Amino acid sequence: MTALLEVDGISKSFSGLRALENVSFRVPEGSIIGLIGPNGAGKTTCFNVIAGVSRADAGEVRLAGARIDGWRPDQVCRAGIGRTFQLVKPFAGLSVMENVLVGALNACSSVRAAKARAGDIIEQLGLAEKRGAVAAALTLPERKRLEVARALATGPRLLMLDEVMAGLRPTETDHMVALFRTLNANLGLTILLIEHVMRAVMALSSGLIVLNHGQVIAAGPPAEVTGDPAVLECYLGEEAL
Amino acid sequence: MPAEIYLNVAVSGVLTGLVYGLMALGLSVIFGVVRVVNFAHGEMMTIAMYLAVALFSAYKLDPLVMLVPIAAVLFALGYVLQRGLINPFINRPEHSQFMLLVAVALIMVNALLIAFGPDARGVQTSYAFASFALGPLIVDANKAYAGLAAVTVAGGLFAFFRYTLTGKAIRACADNYAGALVVGLDVKRLYALTFAIGSACVGACGSMMVLLVDVTPPLGPTYTLLAFVIVITGGLGSMAGALLGGVLIGLTEAVGGLLFTPSAKSMFTFAILVVVLLFRPQGLLGKRLT
Amino acid sequence: MIPLLTDGVPRRGLKLLAAFSVALLAAPLVASDYLLTVLILVLYFAYVGQAWNIMMGFAGQLSLGHALYVGLGAYAAAALYVHFGVGPWLGLWVAMASAAAAGATIGFLAFRFGVGGVYFAILTIAFAEFARIGFDHWSWLGGSAGLFLPVANYGGNDILTLRGSPTMFYYVMLAMTASAFVLCHVLLRSRIGYYWLAIRESADAAQALGIDIFRCKMVAVVVSAAMTSLGGVLFAFYYNNLFPEQVFHISRSIELILGPIIGGIGTLVGPIVGAFLLTTLAETLSEIMRAVGIDLPGIKQVFYGFCLLGVVMFLPDGVWPPLGRWLGLGREEGDRGSGEGKR
Structure with missing residues (x-):
């Protein structure tokens, strides 16, 4: 499989604190990769660098072979990467429909087409009943789904999910897992996800990348990685399944 | 024009600039801690100026002496x-x-207009026409006293934030709101105190300013903008930056007024603002913007 | 075209709108001269309020210096007419271009670093003040002594040079207000409209969804500035005199934003409702003061101040959202919703 996303030696410091150190990994086209690690390992920083929110001090990020590091977030999105925020950022004063529509406009040439697309995605994420509701009135699990819907609506080749299952009930988690599986199987959507809910990670991922103290300490198939002593020590040792 | 004129104008500009700096310091302190932009800042200053004028014309009380009680009144306000x-x-x-304070400012300006009318009011102190000669330099006594008073008050403020417990507590609030709450600081009270201190600054400033200019109600918005x-x-949030900026603007106004016409002097102020925003948007002494 | 305009608008709303339009069209037939001048003022504030609302209500960028665009429009059209005999219909293009250029400059300085908010608001005031002082010293435009247009001949209405009776100005102003309303309605349902709302609600999220924030904000400033300048053109030809001290003054900018704030920021109907409420209340107040025989020059502004204070404190979404619900019109698209949006 060819790599859709290649992260090559990125480093990032915040006023002396090393958040990422020479991080490299590949996300093959059509795969679902889990990015895991203990709190403060640098997962979200890594996302932000890829998405263009913060600029890496060194290293390259390539999407389908083309460099995208140093791009603005909107350029990265138009290049084909959709992302969610760990702390959800809904357009609080707009309706669910309008929220998703804004995302869909990225993928459509007309507002009419975007409305249709947004409608479909709202349906897929089980928000149909809430389509007219103001985002501020949604519950947290609903907001998480809205976050995913918006990112999905932009028509990404790569979807980056930052803890979208945290705080969900097990049934809701299963629903999300099933959804991502379908999207991956039917549309060939590539997914990179940060997740603490191991149940979801193990159910979804075809590969895992483990970050600790800003460094990649293990990468490979889930079964292999979870058996790695270094991983067990730093991560599973603390937050055992 | 001989060089002495420029030098004299420059010195008087710097002295006026120190008073401006103190005014801006008040705004900066309020913004830095409470994170509220005091849009009524200049209007509060004109209130202080009218207080000083009224006290002077009624009881011949010197504005520099009245600085303390006027600052206290503005503190309370x-x-x-x-x-x-x-x-x-x-x-x-x-x-x-912002709009809340725009409303407050609007009410203040026009209440002053109703109370005092549109005519300019000023004070004629005994030293109004006195001056000090330092070699080729001739410094107005009014400006010298005002500048000196501004430096004194600013120095006091720096000391307050550096050495007193309350000052440190206020700085803690500014640095980390949640942290301040966690360690049990009464943030609401400290915010009110900060706003009061910033207001006292403009109160003191107003008493000095009446020595330099006559007051009219529309001066309020002008000073708000200037601040x-x-x-x-x-640099937003930098106390030293406010003083430096004040001196720079005072100097520019004075020299600009000399080279062109005094009524156009604030155009130079705006020119400086644009230049700063173009080349150093975080301000002269400000921290980098993200 | 018609479905584009009526789509998603409740039937009841259309009926009310139609009734309201008819009343406005018929007003000059019954209104006294005084009432007509008040109505012209109402329409003027509704128009410029609508233009300001594009920036603040739609894109979330607070401008406190819109008098700049009014003034630039007024001076551009008036100067062309006075000095070169160029009529307002040609002059308005110059007016729009100069206001748009000024807006773009301010926007560029403020938005380039992503620091909107306070910086932007201050810059807008600073530029308006800059223009006020600059125009005061610009003798070609009359300087502080003012620029005067040849006084209108009330004998006939010449729509080409905008010389005529208040009734003519009323209809021109009404046409402009109606066009602005329709334009904003269309904008809100267009791509850029949705982008603006997204930026208003959360700039970070908007950017993550592929929106070029800088460009969208620039478009908002330019469109709003150009629209506002048209209000200035009409202002110049209606009042026939321009003084920098009055046209560019900060209190003009404040007056201009009160309508949409009181009516409801970000709503289409808000600026119109706000302008009606505020202007009629202020005129009533003036009338009462005159009747009682008290002459207090600042009283109207104090009244404005308390209106603003009251609305900001107790009706943060403005008068229209609750009023609209009461009329059974429900939520309007682009509405601030619950108002617990930002922060």
Whole structure:
């Protein structure tokens, strides 16, 4: 499989604190990769660098072979990467429909087409009943789904999910897992996800990348990685399944 | 023109600039801690100026002596304003707070207009026409006293924030709101106190300013804008920056007024603002913007 | 075209709108001269309020210096007419271009670093003040002594040079206000409209969804500035005199934003409702003061101040959202919703 996303030696410091150190990994086209690690390992920083929110001090990020590091977030999105925020950022004063529509406009040439697309995605994420509701009135699990819907609506080749299952009930988690599986199987959507809910990670991922103290300490198939002593020590040792 | 004229104008500009700097310092302190933009800043200053004028014309009380009680009155006004009006707006969107203070400013200016009329009012102190000669330099006594007073008050303020417990507590609030709450600081009270201190600054400033210019109600918005320009020029949240910006703007106004026409002097102020925003948007002494 | 305009608008709303339009069209037939001048003022504030609302209500960028665009429009059209005999219909293009250029400059300085908010608001005031002082010293435009247009001949209405009776100005102003309303309605349902709302609600999220924030904000400033300048053109030809001290003054900018704030920021109907409420209340107040025989020059502004204070404190979404619900019109698209949006 060819790599859709290649992260090559990125480093990032915040006023002396090393958040990422020479991080490299590949996300093959059509795969679902889990990015895991203990709190403060640098997962979200890594996302932000890829998405263009913060600029890496060194290293390259390539999407389908083309460099995208140093791009603005909107350029990265138009290049084909959709992302969610760990702390959800809904357009609080707009309706669910309008929220998703804004995302869909990225993928459509007309507002009419975007409305249709947004409608479909709202349906897929089980928000149909809430389509007219103001985002501020949604519950947290609903907001998480809205976050995913918006990112999905932009028509990404790569979807980056930052803890979208945290705080969900097990049934809701299963629903999300099933959804991502379908999207991956039917549309060939590539997914990179940060997740603490191991149940979801193990159910979804075809590969895992483990970050600790800003460094990649293990990468490979889930079964292999979870058996790695270094991983067990730093991560599973603390937050055992 | 001989060089002495430039030098004299420059010195008088710097002295006026110190008073401007103190005014901007008040704004900067309020913004830095309470995170509220005091859009009524200049209006509060004109209130202080009218107080000084009224006290002088009624009882011949020297504005520099009245500086302390006037600052106290403005302190109280600031405290009440923060506690009563602004505090409920702390978590409202920025534009909401801004409009609240626009309303307060609008009421203040026009209340002054109703109370005192549109004519300019000033004070004639015994030293109004006195001056000190330092070699080729001739310095107006008025400006010298005002500048000196501004430096004294600013120095006091620096000392307060550096050495007193309350000053440190206020700085803690500014650095980390949640942290300040966690360690048990009464943030609401400290916010009100900060707003009051910032207001006292403009109160003191107003008493000095009447030595330099006559007061009219529309001066309020002009000074509000001037204070903002200074704070942005000096760097938002930097106390030393506010003073530096004040001096820079005072100097520019004076020299610009000399080279062109005095009525166009504020155009140079805006030119400085634009230059700063173009080349150093965080201000002269400000921290880098993200 | 028609479905584009009526789509998603409740039937009841259309009926009310139609009734309201008819009343406005018929007003000059019954209104006294005085009432007509008040109505012209109402329409003027509704128009410029609508233009300001594009920036603040739609894109979330607070401008406190819109008098700049009014003034630039007024001076551009008036100067062309006075000095070169160029009529307002040609002059308005110059007016729009100069206001748009000024807006773009301010926007560029403020938005380039992503620091909107306070910086932007201050810059807008600073530029308006800059223009006020600059125009005061610009003798070609009359300087502080003012620029005067040849006084209108009330004998006939010449729509080409905008010389005529208040009734003519009323209809021109009404046409402009109606066009602005329709334009904003269309904008809100267009791509850029949705982008603006997204930026207003959360700039970070908007950017993550592929929106070029800088460009969208620039478009908002330019469109709003150009629209506002048209209000200035009409202002110049209606009042026939321009003084920098009055046209560019900060209190003009404040007056201009009160309507949409009181009516409801970000709503289409808000600026119109706000302008009606505020202007009629202020005129009533003036009338009462005159009747009682008290002459207090600042009283109207104090009244404005308390209106603003009251609305900001107790009706943060403005008068229209609750009024609209009461009329059974429900939520309007682009509405601030619950108002607990930002922060």
